[in-house]
Amino acid sequence: xxxxxxxxxxxxxxxxxxxxxxxxxxxxxxxxxxxxxxxxxxxxxxxxxxxxxxxxxxxxxxxxxxxxxxxxxxxxxxxxxxxxxxxxxxxxxxxxxxxx
Numbered sequence: 001x002x003x004x005x006x007x008x009x010x011x012x013x014x015x016x017x018x019x020x021x022x023x024x025x026x027x028x029x030x031x032x033x034x035x036x037x038x039x040x041x042x043x044x045x046x047x048x049x050x051x052x053x054x055x056x057x058x059x060x061x062x063x064x065x066x067x068x069x070x071x072x073x074x075x076x077x078x079x080x081x082x083x084x085x086x087x088x089x090x091x092x093x094x095x096x097x098x099x100x
Contacts (some may be wrong), residue, residue: 002044007031010047017049026058026096028091033096054099061093 005013006028017070022030030052038045059065073078077095085098 002046005047013047013049018053021053022056022058022096023089025089025092026094029087030056030096033085033087056087056096057099058089058096059094065097066097092099 007028010031013023014022016028034045037043059068062074062077065080074083077086080086080097084100087096089095
């Protein structure tokens with residue numbers, strides 16, 4: 001049995017379990033991405049907060065990402081998109097990636 005949740009419930013689940021894993025804006029971007037994924041594939045997903053925290057990471061800027069993954073390997077967002085899913089966070093320089 002699956003339950004449909006809205007954006008508020010999605011964010012609330014993260015705030016209860018992993019409040020510091022994603023920003024408020026990051027959760028909005030992730031929720032929108034997952035909703036689009038379900039619509040595009042026709043597959044319903046189960047909400048697994050821990051799994052999503054393991055599978056996705058938020059970065060505040062390209063520089064923050066480069067500090068972790070290497071500045072010379074990933075000069076811009078397009079280089080990252082060649083490796084993994086990149087979810088931009090509207091109104092910020094931040095983005096979420098699927099960990100690779």
